[in-house]
Amino acid sequence: xxxxxxxxxxxxxxxxxxxxxxxxxxxxxxxxxxxxxxxxxxxxxxxxxxxxxxxxxxxxxxxxxxxxxxxxxxxxxxxxxxxxxxxxxxxxxxxxxxxxxxxxxxxxxxxxxxxxxxxxxxxxxxxxxxxxxxxxxxxxxxxxxxxxxxxxxxxxxxxxxxxxxxxxxxxxxxxxxxxxxxxxxxxxxxxxxxxxxxxxxxxxxxxxxxxxxxxxxxxxxxxxxxxxxxxxxxxxxxxxxxxxxxxxxxxxxxxxx
Amino acid sequence: xxxxxxxxxxxxxxxxxxxxxxxxxxxxxxxxxxxxxxxxxxxxxxxxxxxxxxxxxxxxxxxxxxxxxxxxxxxxxxxxxxxxxxxxxxxxxxxxxxxxxxxxxxxxxxxxxxxxxxxxxxxxxxxxxxxxxxxxxxxxxxxxxxxxxxxxxxxxxxxxxxxxxxxxxxxxxxxxxxxxxxxxxxxxxxxxxxxxxxxxxxxxxxxxxxxxxxxxxxxxxxxxxxxxxxxxxxxxxxxxxxxxxxxxxxxxxxxxxxxxxxxxxxxxxxxxxxx
Numbered sequence: 001x002x003x004x005x006x007x008x009x010x011x012x013x014x015x016x017x018x019x020x021x022x023x024x025x026x027x028x029x030x031x032x033x034x035x036x037x038x039x040x041x042x043x044x045x046x047x048x049x050x051x052x053x054x055x056x057x058x059x060x061x062x063x064x065x066x067x068x069x070x071x072x073x074x075x076x077x078x079x080x081x082x083x084x085x086x087x088x089x090x091x092x093x094x095x096x097x098x099x100x101x102x103x104x105x106x107x108x109x110x111x112x113x114x115x116x117x118x119x120x121x122x123x124x125x126x127x128x129x130x131x132x133x134x135x136x137x138x139x140x141x142x143x144x145x146x147x148x149x150x151x152x153x154x155x156x157x158x159x160x161x162x163x164x165x166x167x168x169x170x171x172x173x174x175x176x177x178x179x180x181x182x183x184x185x186x187x188x189x190x191x192x193x194x195x196x197x198x199x200x201x202x203x204x205x206x207x208x209x210x211x212x213x214x215x216x217x218x219x220x221x222x223x224x225x226x227x228x229x230x231x232x233x234x235x236x237x238x239x240x241x242x243x244x245x246x247x248x249x250x251x252x253x254x255x256x257x
Numbered sequence: 258x259x260x261x262x263x264x265x266x267x268x269x270x271x272x273x274x275x276x277x278x279x280x281x282x283x284x285x286x287x288x289x290x291x292x293x294x295x296x297x298x299x300x301x302x303x304x305x306x307x308x309x310x311x312x313x314x315x316x317x318x319x320x321x322x323x324x325x326x327x328x329x330x331x332x333x334x335x336x337x338x339x340x341x342x343x344x345x346x347x348x349x350x351x352x353x354x355x356x357x358x359x360x361x362x363x364x365x366x367x368x369x370x371x372x373x374x375x376x377x378x379x380x381x382x383x384x385x386x387x388x389x390x391x392x393x394x395x396x397x398x399x400x401x402x403x404x405x406x407x408x409x410x411x412x413x414x415x416x417x418x419x420x421x422x423x424x425x426x427x428x429x430x431x432x433x434x435x436x437x438x439x440x441x442x443x444x445x446x447x448x449x450x451x452x453x454x455x456x457x458x459x460x461x462x463x464x465x466x467x468x469x470x471x472x473x474x475x476x477x478x479x480x481x482x483x484x485x486x487x488x489x490x491x492x493x494x495x496x497x498x499x500x501x502x503x504x505x506x507x508x509x510x511x512x513x514x515x516x517x518x519x520x521x522x523x524x525x526x527x528x529x530x531x532x
Contacts, residue, residue, distance in 0.1 A: 128340070132359070133335035
């Protein structure tokens with residue numbers, strides 16, 4: 001068989017082998033008392049999560065405003081502008097909050113992780129760890145994936161809140177809806193299932209971004225070009241994976257549950 | 258550690274790199290692996306240190322074959338080895354001192370005060386006293402190589418692997434590194450395997466040396482034996498001559514073959530070209 005067909009298969013296989021090792025060291029071994037280093041996880045959460053708060057706040061507040069204006073444009077025809085509040089809250093919490101935050105994080109954090117690990121691979125730092133009898137998956141990859149799994153759901157909650165606030169601002173200034181009323185309608189429009197599905201989505205997106213970025217960075221070969229390619233591919237593949245997972249997840253909740 | 262290397266073969270995508278390499282290293286001696294660019298010497302070092310696995314052959318450390326070991330089994334050996342990379346491979350996010358402390362912190366239960374003292378001793382050993390707080394990006398190439406050596410020696414290993422320790426350095430720094438390696442290996446009696454293509458370095462530090470050519474060991478001996486050899490291939494390499502048995506230029510047939518991708522050019526097509 002030509003390598004054109006076998007190479008993608010081989011890469012796919014390697015991705016799952018590495019993912020299984022990350023799952024083993026990040027999930028199964030901690031259950032048996034072998035924990036990854038807490039200081040590394042805290043450092044990852046600080047760099048990935050805390051560092052992403054400004055961009056998430058900025059973009060999600062704009063998305064909330066845009067959503068409020070677009071829905072108000074339609075709902076005002078029916079004299080139902082009050083429902084802008086619940087429309088914004090439900091669509092943000094169920095869908096746009098997790099999705100936009102994940103896409104932002106894949107660009108900011110996923111690309112960063114791939115570039116960092118790729119540079120370490122090229123400069124033989126990862127090989128150096130192995131020669132010191134240290135496991136690079138345990139030391140470098142697991143803390144980053146766990147850091148993302150902790151950070152992204154929290155960032156999503158922050159993103160949800162500021163998006164609703166953005167909508168509230170438009171409702172107040174443009175539609176003359178009192179903030180207290182907007183807040184009441186927005187919260188009443190939500191049910192626990194909306195919050196839980198949004199949260200579950202953000203966890204799945206975090207795992208996807210973490211695994212893809214780690215795999216792409218960890219398997220870099222070929223110098224600066226390799227690092228550049230890995231970074232680009234991380235963002236592209238992460239976004240495709242996020243949207244695909246979102247579609248499957250939404251379909252599952254829509255049809256089955 | 259006594260090291261016995263038997264029939265090592267390695268291939269990358271069907272291209273043979275090593276074709277049955279056999280030699281031995283006695284406990285406490287410094288063996289230099291020489292060879293031109295692309296002869297497979299770095300690959301050989303990576304196989305000896307368990308970074309890569311060969312397609313065939315055995316590497317025996319005190320009688321135990323590391324080729325057939327699992328990663329966990331290899332790790333037990335790796336804790337007794339030190340590896341000094343060509344580019345240093347220092348961790349860019351850590352200071353020089355943290356780089357040296359890293360293997361000590363990971364593999365021992367020693368307190369920070371003891372680790373600090375050990376790091377200072379290792380820095381003194383390579384002549385970099387007071388440089389512990391700098392980052393790898395703030396030091397020169399020669400200093401990075403010395404830090405890499407200090408890190409490789411952090412846990413006082415029994416075997417030291419070095420990949421081109423003096424490559425890419427100015428002659429003075431290169432000589433200083435050679436002298437440092439010589440002092441270290443003689444004082445500690447550590448078993449050292451060093452890869453280089455720099456003849457001056459090789460003759461300075463070696464107890465014995467082997468020359469690799471096209472994936473095979475073509476000669477083996479002490480520096481004096483190698484200096485006195487009359488083998489034209491070894492002479493060409495040692496004297497650094499462009500002309501000799503080591504082919505630098507491809508002959509006409511090979512060149513035409515590479516241009517045309519023809520499986521064979523001993524047929525009419527060659528005749529056509531000659532006409």
